[in-house]
Amino acid sequence: MKLKSILLTTLVLASTAAWAEPSHRAFVTNEKDNTVSVIDTKTNEVINTINIGERPRGIGLSPDQKQLYVAISEEGAIAVVNLDTLEVVKKLDAGDDPETFDVAPNGNIYISNEDDAQASVIDPKTGETIEVIPVGLEPEGVAVSPDGSLVLVTSESTNMVHVIDTAKHKVVKNILVAARPRGLAFNSDGSLAYSSSEVGNEVTIIDTKTLSIIKQAEIDLPNSKPMDIAVSPDDKTIYVTTGRGNSVAVLDAKTLEMQANIPVGKRVWGLGMTRDGSRLYTADGVSGTVSVVDTATNKNIKTINVGKFPWGVVVDD
Amino acid sequence: MLKNLGIAMLLLWPQIIFANTINVTLHYIGPTDGQVWAGIQQGLTEANLQGQFLGQTYDVKNITEEEVEALPASEITAVLVGTDAKHMLEIAKLNKLTTVPVFNLSSDADSLRQVCLPNLLNIPLSKQMKQDALAQWQNKNPDKLVTAHAWHHDFVKFAASQLNNRFTRNHKTQMTDDAWAGWAAIKMLSDTVARTQKTDSATMLNYLKKDLSFDGQKGDTATFRDTGQLRQIVLLIDKDDNIVAEAPLRGVKGGLDSLGLISCK
Numbered sequence: 001m002k003l004k005s006i007l008l009t010t011l012v013l014a015s016t017a018a019w020a021e022p023s024h025r026a027f028v029t030n031e032k033d034n035t036v037s038v039i040d041t042k043t044n045e046v047i048n049t050i051n052i053g054e055r056p057r058g059i060g061l062s063p064d065q066k067q068l069y070v071a072i073s074e075e076g077a078i079a080v081v082n083l084d085t086l087e088v089v090k091k092l093d094a095g096d097d098p099e100t101f102d103v104a105p106n107g108n109i110y111i112s113n114e115d116d117a118q119a120s121v122i123d124p125k126t127g128e129t130i131e132v133i134p135v136g137l138e139p140e141g142v143a144v145s146p147d148g149s150l151v152l153v154t155s156e157s158t159n160m161v162h163v164i165d166t167a168k169h170k171v172v173k174n175i176l177v178a179a180r181p182r183g184l185a186f187n188s189d190g191s192l193a194y195s196s197s198e199v200g201n202e203v204t205i206i207d208t209k210t211l212s213i214i215k216q217a218e219i220d221l222p223n224s225k226p227m228d229i230a231v232s233p234d235d236k237t238i239y240v241t242t243g244r245g246n247s248v249a250v251l252d253a254k255t256l257e258m259q260a261n262i263p264v265g266k267r268v269w270g271l272g273m274t275r276d277g278s279r280l281y282t283a284d285g286v287s288g289t290v291s292v293v294d295t296a297t298n299k300n301i302k303t304i305n306v307g308k309f310p311w312g313v314v315v316d317d
Numbered sequence: 318m319l320k321n322l323g324i325a326m327l328l329l330w331p332q333i334i335f336a337n338t339i340n341v342t343l344h345y346i347g348p349t350d351g352q353v354w355a356g357i358q359q360g361l362t363e364a365n366l367q368g369q370f371l372g373q374t375y376d377v378k379n380i381t382e383e384e385v386e387a388l389p390a391s392e393i394t395a396v397l398v399g400t401d402a403k404h405m406l407e408i409a410k411l412n413k414l415t416t417v418p419v420f421n422l423s424s425d426a427d428s429l430r431q432v433c434l435p436n437l438l439n440i441p442l443s444k445q446m447k448q449d450a451l452a453q454w455q456n457k458n459p460d461k462l463v464t465a466h467a468w469h470h471d472f473v474k475f476a477a478s479q480l481n482n483r484f485t486r487n488h489k490t491q492m493t494d495d496a497w498a499g500w501a502a503i504k505m506l507s508d509t510v511a512r513t514q515k516t517d518s519a520t521m522l523n524y525l526k527k528d529l530s531f532d533g534q535k536g537d538t539a540t541f542r543d544t545g546q547l548r549q550i551v552l553l554i555d556k557d558d559n560i561v562a563e564a565p566l567r568g569v570k571g572g573l574d575s576l577g578l579i580s581c582k
Contacts, residue, residue, distance in 0.1 A: 115482065117366065136370060137363055138479050156476060157534065158367040159508065174370040176511055179532040180476075199532040 019275065020065045023083065026272055026281045026315045027068055028290055029056035030307025036070060037290070037306040038086065039281070041274070041317040044292050044302045050086055053079050058100030058142075059270075059312040062124070063107055068314070069124070071098040071111065078109060080124065083316075092127045095120045099140060100312070104166065105148040112139035112153055119153045119162075121169060131169040135162045143184035143193065150208060152193055154181035161195050161204075163211050173211040178202040183271075185229040185238070187253070194238055194253075196226035203229070203240060203256055217256035221245050228271035230280065232295070239280055239295075241268040248282060250298055260298040264291035272313035279317075283310035335372030341516050342392070343377045343506060344385060346408060347399025353422050355488045356496030357397065360503025362487065371511050375503070382408055393417050394516045397502055399495075402426035409437040417518040418506075418525055421545075422498040430544045433581035436522055437545045440498040442467045446577035450551035450564035453575070457566065463553040468497035469560050472535065472552060480534045501539075501547070505531045536563075537573070543581050548573040 026039040029052070036056060038048035053072030056079075060069050067089075068081040077091040078098060094101075097115040104110065108130065111120045119139055121131040136155025143152045144166075151164040154177075161181060163173040178200025185194050186208070193206040201224050205215040219226055225243030231253065232238070238256075240249045244267055250260040265284020268291070272281040280293040283306075290310060292302040347353060357377055364375040377397070380388075382404065385396060395418040398405050402424040409419040414436060421429055421439040430443050442450075447465035454463055470481055470491035484492040484500070492500075508531065509524045510516055531539040536550050550573065551564040565575045 114479065136367060137483075138476060157363065157479070157532070158370070159511075159532070160367070160370060162370070171370070176371060179508075179530050179538060199538050200530055201538075 022275065022317045023065070024317045026290070026313060026317065027059055028270070028281070028283055028306050028310050029059045029070055029312045030309060031055055031057055031285070031311040032308035034072075035307045036068070036081070037310070039290060039304060039306075041279070041281075041315065044304055046304060046306060048086055049307070050081060050088070052081070052088060053077065053091065057311045058098070058111075059314045060101060060103050060109075061314055061316060062103060063105055065316055067124075069101065069103065069109060071101055073097050073099060073114070078111070078122070078124070090127070092122055092124060093129065094122060095129065095132070100142050102142045102144045102151070104144045104151070105146075108166075110142050110144055110151045110153075110164075112142050114138055114140065117155070119151070119164065133164055133169055133171060135171065136160045136174075140182050141184040141195070143186055145186050145190040145193075145208065146188065147190055150190070152184045152195070152206075154184060154195060156180045156182065156198075159197075161193075161206065175206060175211065175213060177204045177213070178216065182226065183228040183240070185231050187231050187235045188233065189235075192235075192253075194229050194231065196229055196240055198225045198227060198243060201226060203238070203251065205256070215256055217251075219245075219249050219251075220258060221247065221249060221261060224249065227269045230271050230273040232273075233275070233277040237295075239271060239273070239293075241271045241282055243267055243269065246284075248280060248293055250295075262293055262298050262300055264293065264300055265289040265303065270310065270312035272315035274315055274317045279315075281313045281315055283313050285309045285311065337372065339373045339510060339514065339516060341373060341375045341394055341507075341510055343375065343395050343397060343503070344388070344393060345377050345379050345397040345399065346382055346385065346404075347379075347397070347423065349379050352490075352493045352495035353399040353499045355484075355490070356422075356492070356499025356501075357503055358499075359484050359487060359492075359496065360500040360507075363483075363500075364503055364507035367507060367511065373507065373510055375507055375510075377503070386411065386413065390417075390518075394518055395420065395502075395506055395521055397422055397499070399423045399499070402429055405429060405437075406432065409434050416522055418522045420502040422502055423495060427578070430546050430578050433544055435526075435545075438502075438525060438541060439544075439546045440501050441494060442549070442551060443546060443577050446546070446551060449576045450553060453564050453566045453569050454553050454562060461555065461561070463555050463561055465564070466552045466554055467494040467549065468492060468535070469552050469554060471558075471560060475536045476534045497533075501531070501533050504533075505529060505539075542574075542579060544578050546577060551576060 054074035058071035136158030178197035180199035224245035265287030270283035
């Protein structure tokens, strides 16, 4: 039993450490024109556009970075894109109204079903739904811990972060946070998780051992509606998109004090980061752009026109 | 049948782990048909869904004004009222309800705001708020007539569409201003119980007026003025039933406080 879990841990660590060579691309869902824009991250130009399906929102990569997954909400599916050919190779049944998801180290996809107050787990190899887990109203953000043992799901209209144990696929804790929780992210060893609250305008730090809140802080910016979160590779800084605040807030990961505020496009939601943490890519919904942020200078270095209402970003670089 | 039972068990299981579940009974005076009541029921469904995860249950008892007077004070957490302004004022002024949150769910009477009772919480738009919103619109669009509303069944932004979908699915009718008021009152009460872990009326009233940060699924966090009026955006609807704008209109000074009576002073 113990040996098995040690072996599993080793296996998981080995698999997450084994990054494939990056393809130096970023992928962006365009919610209102049913496409994914492909950006070359060396030139920061759009090099391709994929017709993906109706109302694409959440976006992510398979653990081997060979496949791109896109939640196409109106079709109730996850579209699977072969990243060599950029073709949609299949669409996996993902329940009603899949909004966002995260991919576990073992390849399973954890999905929030916004209209059904549930999270579903699908195995992309078989396309089968492994489990459906009831959560609060309007589930939104999903994050799998680095070792794959925990999944967090936010429920926007019931103000909770639900903690799911992936061994049992059961909710083990419900943590009440500020109004309309949205984004989630873990630090590198999974000891801390961060959640953003859009209407409450707060960021919360959760200790994943005790499953309790260790810090909550308001973002001191006018019009800020915190959404997506990224944690720097050294775990010292978190980046939070501020929605109608039209910026990325740079916060100290421990104290949540604001270090910088970087103006980007209008109604910014999705946020992607390069592996080395040097650049951020933001989905600026109302502007129809992706902004590229240099984290060394905290400056917006480029604005790239993409499709209508860009929603989510994933970076393979 | 077995499958249904399975699903029911699945939905109920989180509740089982709470040793100290808080059971909350709210009281309502008003008609039990129509939109206010449907909104209350929608709010209850959602409050109980949240309560399954956090260890609370909620129900609403429909009672008369006379029955409220007979209830022991310790059994009253909050009173929801869907009557006309005259009865509402009588109820809010009852001695035993001095520190009990009394929710106005149905009246736009300015007098209920001007009276500034510390325990009366007005969810609907006041007449003055509607007039101010219309004046802002007409300044810029003198030739196009619109009406002012707290809610609309086509409202999409700020997750309004999700609430509209849930309401229509459960009640087979479209959500109106009155239904939104009923829903909002229950949701802010359940939010208060979940966060304070208390049900006594004085704690409720204090939290609602001072600490509440409520997501009404229509934009910014909603809070109460000292007049007891809920700050909120106003939707402007044209004669073809289309949403044409949200007040406060862009560029108007004062934001949400450009609408209605701001304070008791």
